[in-house]
Amino acid sequence: MGHAFSHRVDPLSGDAADGVLKMEPAKASWFFLMVAGSVLAFAGPWNPVPIAASAGLAAIGLCCGHSVGLHRLLIHGAFQAPSWLERGLVWLAVLCGLGGPLSLLRHHEVRDWAQRMPESHPWFGHAMPFFQDLWWQLVGHVSLKRAPKIQVEAWIQQDPFYRWLERYWMLQQLPLALLAYLFGGLEWLLWLVPVRVMVGLIMHQVVGHLAHNYGPCEPIPGNSVQGHNLPLVGLLSFGEGYHNNHHRHSRSARLGFGWQVDAGWMFIRVLMALGLAEQVRLPGKGA
Numbered sequence: 001m002g003h004a005f006s007h008r009v010d011p012l013s014g015d016a017a018d019g020v021l022k023m024e025p026a027k028a029s030w031f032f033l034m035v036a037g038s039v040l041a042f043a044g045p046w047n048p049v050p051i052a053a054s055a056g057l058a059a060i061g062l063c064c065g066h067s068v069g070l071h072r073l074l075i076h077g078a079f080q081a082p083s084w085l086e087r088g089l090v091w092l093a094v095l096c097g098l099g100g101p102l103s104l105l106r107h108h109e110v111r112d113w114a115q116r117m118p119e120s121h122p123w124f125g126h127a128m129p130f131f132q133d134l135w136w137q138l139v140g141h142v143s144l145k146r147a148p149k150i151q152v153e154a155w156i157q158q159d160p161f162y163r164w165l166e167r168y169w170m171l172q173q174l175p176l177a178l179l180a181y182l183f184g185g186l187e188w189l190l191w192l193v194p195v196r197v198m199v200g201l202i203m204h205q206v207v208g209h210l211a212h213n214y215g216p217c218e219p220i221p222g223n224s225v226q227g228h229n230l231p232l233v234g235l236l237s238f239g240e241g242y243h244n245n246h247h248r249h250s251r252s253a254r255l256g257f258g259w260q261v262d263a264g265w266m267f268i269r270v271l272m273a274l275g276l277a278e279q280v281r282l283p284g285k286g287a
Contacts, residue, residue, distance in 0.1 A: 009113035014148030016114035028139035037194025065092025078253035097197035100166035115225035125225030211243035
């Protein structure tokens with residue numbers, strides 16, 4: 001399948017600067033539910049085995065699912081993959097607990113559009129003080145008085161599997177929770193579900209804040225928000241911390257250039273070797 005639009009938002013259809021911050025009850029409730037489960041896990045015994053399993057599953061989901069499957073493949077069309085693989089990777093992204101694939105795609109498109117505008121609300125660029133920004137990214141959103149028009153490809157918007165994931169994204173944790181409980185009881189369930197999801201939610205926003213405020217940056221003229229390259233953050237976030245690279249080459253499958261370690265790109269290289277990734281976009285080659 002192919003992506004018809006490099007950007008899905010009509011750039012002149014909205015105002016990126018005029019808006020107010022609003023709490024999202026469902027988003028906030030989900031986060032605090034994960035926090036409550038994490039508190040129970042932290043209060044119990046710290047068994048290294050379920051902790052390691054939780055960390056490993058989080059790494060696979062965030063790298064292969066969120067960074068590669070959702071961000072680079074579905075959102076940016078940085079490469080092409082068989083439908084079964086694309087859907088599998090997007091499901092892994094949903095298992096991270098950040099949201100449904102269609103809402104995350106639309107949210108990403110609006111944020112990218114706002115960052116390309118001459119002026120934008122501070123929420124779009126993580127421009128508020130750290131803890132204030134973290135709070136509003138985790139529990140709310142900016143409601144624009146004049147929201148932009150978004151055109152998402154029909155093959156994505158009408159895909160039955162993606163629509164099902166969008167509707168039941170929270171429930172994707174239940175099979176994993178059941179398996180964890182049957183295998184190791186409540187301790188395993190708490191570490192593999194709420195702790196893993198809570199850490200992923202927080203670190204996703206921490207990476208966003210750092211990568212839009214600190215580190216080397218080659219500015220893009222006319223953009224209200226710039227990305228920055230942070231080597232350590234890039235290493236820990238599977239390539240997502242090289243955000244200046246991403247802003248300048250948004251459709252590139254590779255986010256870390258030269259010596260910059262990009263685990264997501266390493267995974268794509270494995271897919272390429274297996275014949276499962278084609279039409280791979282790189283800087284100077286369609287990105």
